[in-house]
Amino acid sequence: MPEKVLLVDDEKDFLEVMAERMEARGIEVSTASSATEAIRLAEKESFDAIIVDLMMPEMDGIEALKLLKKKKPETQVILLTGHATLEKGIEAMKLGAVDFLEKPADMNQLTKKIKKAHAHKMMVVEKQIEEKMKKIMGLKGW
């Protein structure tokens, strides 16, 4: 099963080329050019990782992270920024971001993090299925 990623950035040229590079690596990519659009997509579909630019009009990456975690706490969010400061990095990690990377990000590093997020999600899904099975078996008295 391929990894599924949502890329969020207001720079459309950057978004297009990142999407193409990830698709060439077998990753299924959806894109959003705003945080609002990203949250709408994240509510409809399930992604292994959501990669969000920090500086965007209307809603920045930190606000998007807060909302995404509120609506889907299991979401793995990676923040991308043109200017990474320790302060912003700490704030992002405290809010539950998986990672905080500076642009230009190394594609191989990013791909590894996406695969890690995918593996983590598979574990979470398996655990949820296991718990459901236990509940059903408990109800049936098996």
Add this chain to the structure above:
Amino acid sequence: MNTPLRKHDDPGLRFFGKVTASVTHDVKNSLATINENAGLLTDYAAMAARGKPLDPERVNALAVRIMDQVKRADGLLKSMNRFAHSVDDSLKKVDLNEVLQLLAALSIRFAAMCGTTIDVRPSSDPVEIETSPFGLLNALFLCLEFAMTATGRGRSIDLRPEKTATGACVHFGPLPDAVISDPDPCLAASIDARFVKNTEAGTLTLIISDR
């Protein structure tokens, strides 16, 4: 956006820092896009080495994207350079048409973050005024920042220069009726200028006296 001045704050330095941070952020974005496009070229090369035929049209499209981003970054740096040189002279004759074009170029990111667009309406003739080029840019930026915050998302702000008997002025508008506060007048006073709000016309005007 208009944070209050702290004691010992230098508004000029603050303005310089704000603009530099904004322009360099956009240059970084251009470089990141160029980097990814170069990376994609290496991906194509790797695929070609594995036997997948190279599509010349795709390679050409990539080259065009890289050139577009180089042009964008070059434009940003040119504007940044002109901005840096605005401190060379404390008094200089400038054409407001050109100054407003530079202001618009330096304010692209700010406008995008506010969800507004900047529309410079140049005069058919030069609108010349003798003043501090940096001080003028600073005062104009303050007006623009004020106008963008007041106008709200999805709107456009027109910047129109006009020659007057005692100097020149720049009109910013249209502004909504409910704009209550005024931009800080001290900055304008430092270049012999003042802000005037016209609620009927829906404009904020910076009136500059020739020095």
